[in-house]
Amino acid sequence: MSLLQHVAALDVDDCWIGAGLIRNAIWDHLHGMPVELVPGSDVDVVYYESADTSPTRDLAIEKRLFDALPAIPWSVHNQARMHQANADAPYRNVADAISYWPETATAIAARIIADKVEIIAPHGIDDLVGMIVRPSPNFAHKLSIYRNRIATKKWAQRWPGLQFIDA
Secondary structure (H helix, E strand, O other): OHHHHHHHHOOOOOEEEEOHHHHHHHHHHHOOOOOOOOOOOOEEEEEOOOOOOOHHHHHHHHHHHHHHOOOOOEEEEEHHHHHHHHOOOOOOOHHHHHOOOOEOOOOOEEEEEOOEEEEEOOOOOHHHHOOEEOEOHHHHHHHHHHHHHHHHHOHHHHOOOOEEOOO
16 A cells, blocks of 8 residues: 555656566465565556656656665656657557456556545456466457466466466
């Protein structure tokens, strides 16, 4: 909640914490482990701003977060330009961008609006809470990247209850 509150304090439209932080916390909880940042992971902050897609905007937001919480490994990316790096069609907003994230269980984000937590999960949360790892529909044509992520992230060692589906 503290991290979500810091992101909300940025007062950036359509700004969320997503991906690994949420996924990992849920998998830690479901495995009866303390919920903590996974070593080597970061806190993904995503937003959508088509008026300024420069990486310097990301760095300015990231600096504000580092100034507030320097021990947190923040990573900020404007989804209005990330389609280029991912070889996808342009994203319309954060929810659309998240639908292109590699795994259905990773495609989740949260933010605080008016003291309430709001969630985006374009593929639902069944795979996340069911501990199923599968490529998202918009990522299915990038199976080599999906397979490489599974191999390098070592999720099966940390969370042995996960079920992996290749396609």
